[in-house]
Amino acid sequence: MNTEQFLVKSQLKKVDTASFTWQTPSNIALVKYWGKSNPQIPKNASISFTLNNCHTITTVDFVRKQHSKLDSESQKVVAFNLFFEGKQKDEFKPKIADFFDRIQAYCPYIIEYEMTINSENSFPHSSGIASSASGLSAIAMCLMSLEKELSAELSTEFIHKKASFLARLGSGSASRSIEGPLVVWGKHPEIEGSSDLFGVQFPHKVHAVFENYQDVILLVDKGEKQVSSTVGHKLMHEHPYAENRFKQANENLGKMSKILQEGNTKDFINLVESEALTLHAMMMTSNPYFILMKPNTLEIINKIWEYRAAENSAICFTLDAGANVHVLFPEREKKKVNKFIKKELSGYCDNNQYIYDSVGFGAKRILK
Numbered sequence: 264m265n266t267e268q269f270l271v272k273s274q275l276k277k278v279d280t281a282s283f284t285w286q287t288p289s290n291i292a293l294v295k296y297w298g299k300s301n302p303q304i305p306k307n308a309s310i311s312f313t314l315n316n317c318h319t320i321t322t323v324d325f326v327r328k329q330h331s332k333l334d335s336e337s338q339k340v341v342a343f344n345l346f347f348e349g350k351q352k353d354e355f356k357p358k359i360a361d362f363f364d365r366i367q368a369y370c371p372y373i374i375e376y377e378m379t380i381n382s383e384n385s386f387p388h389s390s391g392i393a394s395s396a397s398g399l400s401a402i403a404m405c406l407m408s409l410e411k412e413l414s415a416e417l418s419t420e421f422i423h424k425k426a427s428f429l430a431r432l433g434s435g436s437a438s439r440s441i442e443g444p445l446v447v448w449g450k451h452p453e454i455e456g457s458s459d460l461f462g463v464q465f466p467h468k469v470h471a472v473f474e475n476y477q478d479v480i481l482l483v484d485k486g487e488k489q490v491s492s493t494v495g496h497k498l499m500h501e502h503p504y505a506e507n508r509f510k511q512a513n514e515n516l517g518k519m520s521k522i523l524q525e526g527n528t529k530d531f532i533n534l535v536e537s538e539a540l541t542l543h544a545m546m547m548t549s550n551p552y553f554i555l556m557k558p559n560t561l562e563i564i565n566k567i568w569e570y571r572a573a574e575n576s577a578i579c580f581t582l583d584a585g586a587n588v589h590v591l592f593p594e595r596e597k598k599k600v601n602k603f604i605k606k607e608l609s610g611y612c613d614n615n616q617y618i619y620d621s622v623g624f625g626a627k628r629i630l631k
């Protein structure tokens with residue numbers, strides 16, 4: 264695999280201080296990534312809608328270490344401080360430290376800096392929405408801004424590609440949070456340019472019905488998940504149905520590509536809901552087995568099915584690795600579906616909380 268392209272080969276400039284701020288989005292997978300091998304290589308290709316409103320804003324301040332410090336052995340560790348919503352968050356540090364370790368070969372310059380990372384999410388803290396995708400993609404974009412300043416011209420295309428490559432090493436789904444509106448991660452014969460190493464924009468023209476698709480996220484359970492995604496992915500190694508699942512997901516991605524181009528919402532609904540339930544079926548058939556859905560997740564799913572049948576609507580649901588429900592529907596149904604959600608579904612949410620979102624276009628630099 265060609266990781267060589269991401270090594271820094273040119274002589275780097277000396278920059279003493281720098282600061283960059285990026286806003287990067289969360290994403291919701293239509294065909295799911297569940298199962299990986301080392302280092303963060305997916306067992307199947309996945310595709311997601313990039314979101315617009317659920318995002319992380321991260322500033323990284325870089326201060327070059329003094330020369331004496333640079334030479335000493337102890338300075339071979341990556342030095343950083345982490346603040347989340349204004350508060351020092353040492354409990355988040357190990358995941359970020361692992362991330363820095365994995366990317367050091369590709370970003371050798373990070374060792375020369377003391378980094379201060381300040382992060383905040385647009386969605387409520389512990390809403391059960393995974394923040395690793397938006398969180399890690401935001402740090403990756405800040406690093407790429409520094410790399411651009413340190414080295415000769417880097418094209419925007421390369422910056423996006425490498426940022427996605429780096430983000431993937433922190434969290435697989437983060438590789439799909441650099442661009443939008445639809446991103447594929449994982450090598451797939453029908454997606455030109457696709458790779459296990461980074462996400463690529465869906466290369467085909469998408470039917471108008473899927474433009475500005477809506478996603479209302481129903482916050483069913485805001486508590487900490489009992490089983491993390493990392494553990495869930497690992498359980499796929501010994502899983503009796505794993506090989507079939509990986510094959511099915513790749514086939515589904517081929518089908519999804521056609522659906523997105525042709526605009527067949529019936530087939531879209533069928534595939535998206537089947538993917539969501541299959542993901543959770545994999546969890547339930549792991550050993551140890553686990554269930555992340557809650558009773559209200561199922562109540563909501565049944566209500567969505569009833570509404571779809573009664574209103575001849577193109578509404579459907581998907582799930583990520585948790586109890587929350589993503590309600591997907593075309594923009595033309597927005598008014599009616601939003602009323603339905605408020606009246607019929609919000610009662611199943613923790614504190615009646617839900618988030619309006621829609622498809623977005625990826626990372627944005629914020630100039631301060």
Ligand code: DP6
Pocket residue numbers: 291292294295296297303309393395433434435436437492493496542583584
């Ligand atoms: C169910 O990307 O959170 O949301 O690579 O271990 O960080 P790590 O896992 P993560 O897994 C996400 C799984 C999923 C499906 C998906 O987003 O494709």
